[in-house]
Every structure is written in structure tokens, then in C-alpha cells.
Amino acid sequence: MVANKGLMVGLVVVVAIGLTGVFAPWLAPHDPYKINSGIAFSLPRSGYPLGTDELGRCILSRMIYGTRITFTVGIAALVLALVTGIPIGLISGYYRRLDNIIMRFIDVLMAFPGILLAIAIVAALGPGLVNTTIAIGIGTMPAFARLVRGSVLSLREADYVESARALGAGDIRIIGQHIFTNCVPPLIVYSTLQMAWVLLTVSTLSFLGMGAQPPLSEWGAMVSTGRTYIRLAPHIASFPCIFILLSVLGFNLLGDGLRDVLDPRLRGSD
Amino acid sequence: MSAYLIRRLIQIPIVLVGITLLTFLVVHLSPGDPAAIMAGPGSSPEDVANIRHQLGLDKSLPQQYLDYMGRILRGDFGRSLIRGVSVAEDLKYAFVNTFNLVVVARIWSLIVAIPLGVIAAVRQNSIWDRLCMAGSLLGLSLPTFWVGLILMSIFSLRLGWLPLSGMGESSMWTLDGLKYAILPAFTLGAPQVASLARLTRSTMLEVLRQDYIRTARAKGLSERIVIYKHALKNASLPITTIIGMQTGYMLAGTVVIESVFAWPGLGRLSVLSILARDFPLIQGTILVIALFFVLVNLAVDLTYSWLDPRIKY
Numbered sequence: 195m196v197a198n199k200g201l202m203v204g205l206v207v208v209v210a211i212g213l214t215g216v217f218a219p220w221l222a223p224h225d226p227y228k229i230n231s232g233i234a235f236s237l238p239r240s241g242y243p244l245g246t247d248e249l250g251r252c253i254l255s256r257m258i259y260g261t262r263i264t265f266t267v268g269i270a271a272l273v274l275a276l277v278t279g280i281p282i283g284l285i286s287g288y289y290r291r292l293d294n295i296i297m298r299f300i301d302v303l304m305a306f307p308g309i310l311l312a313i314a315i316v317a318a319l320g321p322g323l324v325n326t327t328i329a330i331g332i333g334t335m336p337a338f339a340r341l342v343r344g345s346v347l348s349l350r351e352a353d354y355v356e357s358a359r360a361l362g363a364g365d366i367r368i369i370g371q372h373i374f375t376n377c378v379p380p381l382i383v384y385s386t387l388q389m390a391w392v393l394l395t396v397s398t399l400s401f402l403g404m405g406a407q408p409p410l411s412e413w414g415a416m417v418s419t420g421r422t423y424i425r426l427a428p429h430i431a432s433f434p435c436i437f438i439l440l441s442v443l444g445f446n447l448l449g450d451g452l453r454d455v456l457d458p459r460l461r462g463s464d
Numbered sequence: 465m466s467a468y469l470i471r472r473l474i475q476i477p478i479v480l481v482g483i484t485l486l487t488f489l490v491v492h493l494s495p496g497d498p499a500a501i502m503a504g505p506g507s508s509p510e511d512v513a514n515i516r517h518q519l520g521l522d523k524s525l526p527q528q529y530l531d532y533m534g535r536i537l538r539g540d541f542g543r544s545l546i547r548g549v550s551v552a553e554d555l556k557y558a559f560v561n562t563f564n565l566v567v568v569a570r571i572w573s574l575i576v577a578i579p580l581g582v583i584a585a586v587r588q589n590s591i592w593d594r595l596c597m598a599g600s601l602l603g604l605s606l607p608t609f610w611v612g613l614i615l616m617s618i619f620s621l622r623l624g625w626l627p628l629s630g631m632g633e634s635s636m637w638t639l640d641g642l643k644y645a646i647l648p649a650f651t652l653g654a655p656q657v658a659s660l661a662r663l664t665r666s667t668m669l670e671v672l673r674q675d676y677i678r679t680a681r682a683k684g685l686s687e688r689i690v691i692y693k694h695a696l697k698n699a700s701l702p703i704t705t706i707i708g709m710q711t712g713y714m715l716a717g718t719v720v721i722e723s724v725f726a727w728p729g730l731g732r733l734s735v736l737s738i739l740a741r742d743f744p745l746i747q748g749t750i751l752v753i754a755l756f757f758v759l760v761n762l763a764v765d766l767t768y769s770w771l772d773p774r775i776k777y
Contacts, residue, residue: 302479398608439606
């Protein structure tokens with residue numbers, strides 16, 4: 195089945211790239227920050243499988259180490275979004291009175307495409323990796339809050355919730371044990387799909403100069419510096435893009451596959 | 465229709481006030497002292513204090529906000545900290561350029577995406593369908609800045625067919641000016657084509673499953689009439705929603721595309737202002753982008769009632 199194939203491919207790609215990041219010191223042939231102007235701009239050659247950049251640094255090594263940066267920022271931003279979004283969604287869905295106020299606020303935040311929100315936050319905090327993580331995390335948070343709230347709204351009327359209440363369970367126990375556990379499947383699906391977007395946005399922000407600062411070898415930043423040399427040495431900008439493409443594609447495939455498996459109701463008419 | 469319209473129109477200023485508040489807070493609570501930055505290094509504390517007084521930064525925060533709102537309502541967005549020109553002028557120019565670009569991108573993406581989606585739906589599981597789905601997944605995963613760079617290097621640097629960047633001397637709506645817009649508009653519209661085609665396909669599939677389609681076919685209507693007159697018309701409502709949402713993403717896309725192609729629009733302006741920490745400009749651009757966004761959403765909502773006579777607000 196196509197769904198399972200997509201899931202498998204996505205999973206393999208994601209895990210492969212993740213492991214590359216984890217085992218970077220063993221996989222990278224050279225020090226990603228070592229400058230060697232003598233061999234700058236070279237195309238793939240012996241010892242440098244992907245060539246060198248404008249300062250003679252090994253592109254492959256930079257990309258491998260870049261995996262760590264991009265993935266760490268991505269995961270951190272996602273965790274931030276989950277840690278802030280889930281409680282907000284739970285509270286908003288469970289307590290009617292607070293729902294209205296919270297949702298107005300979330301609506302305003304959601305009205306804007308995530309990247310604009312992230313840029314606004316970077317505008318306040320200034321460029322840099324930490325600020326980018328915070329910005330993207332907050333930019334993604336409203337979607338999670340909404341998702342959780344939606345699940346809670348439909349789940350709170352369930353029979354088992356009523357019986358739990360009748361048995362004397364407190365609110366926290368009901369929310370934590372019963373309602374939240376049922377929110378998890380759509381959350382998993384959505385997190386995976388959002389991760390694709392988060393990775394793309396991290397690269398984009400770094401490309402624009404707002405994220406990773408030189409000499410960090412984050413993929414987007416590499417494309418940004420490689421851009422100046424696109425005519426002479428297109429490989430400097432292109433190779434990092436391939437990694438970006440693969441990771442984003444991997445997460446998209448994984449998310450789609452998970453959605454088909456975990457919650458067929460969420461599918462479009464595929 | 466009028467009651468809803470009035471309610472929506474009232475909501476707009478409220479949302480905008482909320483946004484001005486947010487941008488104001490965002491900018492004023494951030495680290496860095498604009499007065500010190502403007503005064504430059506090596507200036508005396510009196511100089512900094514003077515500048516601070518000139519910019520009105522020594523007043524209380526709520527007071528500053530009220531002053532700011534007052535000025536905005538009079539159309540005075542202040543002066544750019546870096547270049548000293550009126551922010552309102554910059555914004556007007558940038559807005560028009562972004563608007564033009566978005567219009568062109570939107571048109572081309574609609575022309576390509578909707579037929580693609582319809583064909584994919586009508587010939588489900590055929591080669592077309594699979595290509596369309598694979599293509600759109602690819603399109604959604606590609607980093608836009610890279611697509612822009614590659615196109616730039618192929619069509620501009622190597623083939624020399626199109627100008628490299630910028631907007632050119634003449635207005636975009638001339639034959640000469642349009643050349644500059646081709647690459648950016650194409651790159652801007654490309655991800656939209658991907659997701660719009662996908663969504664058109666799903667919507668059409670849903671609609672084609674309906675009973676009234678079977679009835680229409682049973683009545684002996686030609687397949688073409690069935691698809692265009694009945695199916696597509698009914699699918700147009702959800703598709704319009706999506707188009708509206710997508711225009712928001714397109715605005716976000718302009719940030720990257722304009723930076724890549726040096727197109728003097730809102731996106732590029734916002735990036736430059738943020739990197740330069742030019743507060744009045746940052747506030748202005750965020751506000752105008754938000755306004756643009758809100759107006760597009762309103763236009764989409766209004767199109768609903770036109771497309772579906774059953775909807776009476």
C-alpha cells in the first residue's frame with residue numbers, strides 16, 4: 195500500500211539523517227570549521243566528497259555537523275510549542291469560561307503565517323539561534339493549542355469522562371489521564387508534519403541572516419553564503435539544499451503515513 | 465449580508481489595534497537602546513539623552529503607545545532610524561510592489577493548479593494523478609530560496625534570458641518591467657501550485673462522489689458539463705477558502721523571495737528593518753503586512769456569498 199510505503203521511506207530518511215547528526219564526529223571526514231584557503235571552491239575530489247566552500251572548508255563535514263544544529267533547533271522549537279500549546283489547549287477545551295478569551299488570543303496569533311510570527315519575534319529578540327528557536331516555537335504553538343482544544347471539546351462529553359467524574363475523580367485527573375491520552379494520536383501526526391515545516395523555517399530564517407550566525411554550519415546559513423558564488427561554484431549552495439529537501443520530504447512522508455495509519459478520518463479524499 | 469459585513473468591518477480595527485499593541489510591545493521591550501544606537505559610539509550621555517528626548521523615548525510606555533497611535537492615525541509612521549526617510553513613503557512604495565508581485569504569482573498559480581487538480585481527480589490513479597501527487601509533495605518540501613537561486617542561476621546567469629534581480633526602471637505593468645517579475649512571481653507561486661493542486665484534487669474527488677453527480681450523468685449530460693458545471697462549481701467554495709489561506713502563506717513567501725531577488729517590496733523591507741533594528745520601520749512593515757492579510761481574508765469571505773447564494777450572512 196502506498197501509505198505504508200510512504201511511511202517506511204519517510205521513517206528511513208528521518209532516522210538516517212537523525213543518526214548522521216548524532217554520529218557526526220565519526221562520520222565527518224574533516225573538521226567543519228577548519229579553514230584551508232588553498233583548496234577553496236573545489237568541486238568534489240579525493241578526500242572531499244562534496245567539495246569545499248569559499249574558505250576551503252569541507253562541505254560534507256559542514257553539512258553533517260549542520261544536521262546537529264538544524265535538528266536541535268527544530269526539536270527544541272517543537273518541544274517548546276508542545277509544552278506551551280498542550281496545556282493551553284487542554285485548559286481552553288475543558289474550561290468553557292476561559293475558552294473564549296484564550297481562543298481570541300490564539301486566533302490573533304494564528305491569523306498570521308507562522309513565518310511572519312517567527313520573524314516578528316526575532317525582530318524583538320534579535321538574531322541568533324536561541325531566539326530563532328523561541329520564535330519558531332511560539333510561531334507553531336497556536337496550531338497545537340487549537341488541535342488539542344478541538345480534541346478536548348469532543349472528548350469531554352464522552353461517557354467515560356462522566357463516569358470518572360461520578361466516581362469522584364478531580365479535574366486534573368480527568369484531563370491528565372483520560373482526555374490527554376486520547377489527544378495523543380493526532381498530536382503525533384501533527385508534530386511530524388509540523389517538524390517538516392519547522393526545519394524549513396529554521397533554514398529559511400538562517401538564510402535570511404536571522405538564525406544561525408557564521409561560522410555555524412547550519413544548512414540555511416550555508417546556502418546564504420554560497421549564494422554569492424552561485425555562478426562560480428553552485429555546489430556550495432546546492433548541496434545543503436539537498437539535505438534540507440531530504441529531511442523535509444522525509445518528515446512530510448512520515449507524517450502523511452502516520453496520519454493514514456493512526457487516524458484515517460484525518461485524510462483528505464486520497 | 466449587511467449585518468455580517470458590518471460585524472466583520474468592525475472586527476478589523478480591533479484586530480489592527482491588537483497588532484499595533486503587539487508590535488509596539490515587541491519592539492520596545494527588546495534589548496538594545498535605540499537612542500544609544502542612533503547616537504553612535506563615543507557620544508556623551510547628554511547626546512544620548514537629547515536623542516532620547518527627541519524620539520520621545522523618555523516618556524512612559526503607555527504614553528509612548530498613545531502618541532504612536534495618534535501619529536499612525538494621522539498617517540505619520542515616523543522616520544526610519546537608519547536612513548531618515550519617512551517610513552510611510554517606504555511602506556507605500558513597498559506595498560505596491562509586493563501587491564503586484566503577489567497578484568501575478570496568484571494568477572499564474574491558479575491557472576496551473578486548478579486544471580492540474582481537476583485532471584488528477586478525474587483521472588484518479590492514472591499516471592497524471594500520481595505525477596501530480598508526487599510533484600506537489602516535492603514542491604511542498606523544496607526550500608523556496610533554493611528554487612529561486614537555481615532559477616536565477618539558470619535563466620539569468622547562464623542563459624541571460626531574464627534580468628537577475630530588482631525591479632527595473634519602469635513600472636511592472638510594462639513589457640519591459642514584466643521581465644523582472646517573471647522569476648520572482650514564478651518562485652512565489654510554485655509552492656502554491658503544489659498545495660493548491662493537491663487540495664483541488666481532494667475536493668473534486670469528494671464532490672465527484674456525490675449523488676447529484678450520478679444523477680447528472682444518468683441524465684445523459686456530457687462528461688464535460690458534469691465536471692465543469694456541476695462538480696467544479698460545488699468544489700469552488702472549499703477551494704476559495706484554501707486560496708484565501710494560501711495568500712497568507714504567499715505573503716510569508718514574499719519575505720524570502722523578495723530577499724533573494726532583491727525585489728523592493730514589503731517582505732524584503734521587513735527583513736532589512738529587522739536586521740538593522742530600525743524600530744519605526746519594523747513597526748510599520750508589520751502593521752502593513754497585517755493589514756494586507758486582514759483585507760485579503762475579508763475579500764475571501766465576501767467572495768463566499770457571491771459564489772454560494774445559499775450563504776446569507
